[in-house]
Amino acid sequence: MPSFRRLGRARTCPICNRPGRCMLSTDATMAICARVASGEGRGKCGWLHKLTGRKLVESQCLWQPSRKSRNGPPHFEQVVEHFRVSSRDSRLCHYAQRLRVRALSLRRLGIGWDGTAWCFPMYDATRSVIGMHRLHRKGNSLRVPQSQHGLFIPRGFDNRAESVFVCVGPTNCAGLLDFGLTVVGKPIANRADALLAAFLEGKEVNIVSAHHQTSMDGAQRCLETVAPCVSNARIVTIPGGHGSISDWRKETASDRHVERWIAACKRLQTTK
Numbered sequence: 001m002p003s004f005r006r007l008g009r010a011r012t013c014p015i016c017n018r019p020g021r022c023m024l025s026t027d028a029t030m031a032i033c034a035r036v037a038s039g040e041g042r043g044k045c046g047w048l049h050k051l052t053g054r055k056l057v058e059s060q061c062l063w064q065p066s067r068k069s070r071n072g073p074p075h076f077e078q079v080v081e082h083f084r085v086s087s088r089d090s091r092l093c094h095y096a097q098r099l100r101v102r103a104l105s106l107r108r109l110g111i112g113w114d115g116t117a118w119c120f121p122m123y124d125a126t127r128s129v130i131g132m133h134r135l136h137r138k139g140n141s142l143r144v145p146q147s148q149h150g151l152f153i154p155r156g157f158d159n160r161a162e163s164v165f166v167c168v169g170p171t172n173c174a175g176l177l178d179f180g181l182t183v184v185g186k187p188i189a190n191r192a193d194a195l196l197a198a199f200l201e202g203k204e205v206n207i208v209s210a211h212h213q214t215s216m217d218g219a220q221r222c223l224e225t226v227a228p229c230v231s232n233a234r235i236v237t238i239p240g241g242h243g244s245i246s247d248w249r250k251e252t253a254s255d256r257h258v259e260r261w262i263a264a265c266k267r268l269q270t271t272k
């Protein structure tokens with residue numbers, strides 16, 4: 001029998017969805033709920049519930065043990081696998097349409113739905129999953145406890161590609177994947193630039209920036225971090241003052257516009 005810890009006010013019970021009195025085992029496989037009865041028996045703190053399926057994965061994902069080293073980080077590979085959606089999922093198709101990207105490109109980034117938010121796996125430079133990025137419907141991202149910031153690496157990423165585009169966020173990344181580019185996404189605010197430098201060692205790197213100051217500053221810092229490790233790095237700017245490839249395509253750009261811009265970026269790199 002694992003040991004149990006009280007959930008406290010910051011976290012909700014996986015059984016009754018309320019904070020406070022209930023408990024979760026340190027391996028996040030069982031809960032003792034003070035409010036909801038179960039057939040597993042009742043102790044002095046509440047009823048024992050064995051966690052299965054989604055509840056199990058959510059608990060493992062959200063559990064924050066006080067001593068990380070003893071319990072280890074959550075198994076994000078398992079979490080990501082559990083939430084993954086199929087390409088025929090109507091919600092995914094609708095989301096892809098709204099972003100003006102192909103559902104397949106989102107699938108290549110391992111998109112999942114966890115019941116409240118879209119989620120994407122984040123990888124380290126050896127392509128192990130080290131965290132999960134959750135995007136709420138309104139576009140703000142949500143923190144997953146113990147999740148580390150990593151890279152969005154699409155399935156089928158061509159390791160031999162000499163030239164790679166780098167952009168911020170998974171949906172931007174999907175927008176460029178639609179055009180057959182070799183793309184890696186990174187989290188905002190330069191949080192994984194060192195990983196990026198390690199992952200793209202020796203390659204030509206095009207860092208995609210939006211035409212506003214915060215984005216350009218971020219791109220500049222990224223450039224400074226990756227430049228010593230890659231063969232060549234430059235910043236390329238999304239035309240027309242758009243904040244993202246997705247916004248650009250939604251507002252004005254036809255596929256031809258984007259293709260012309262990509263061709264211009266590639267010319268930059270051959271005439272350096």
Ligand SMILES: [Zn+2]
Nearest residue numbers: 013016022033
């Ligand atoms: Zn409870």
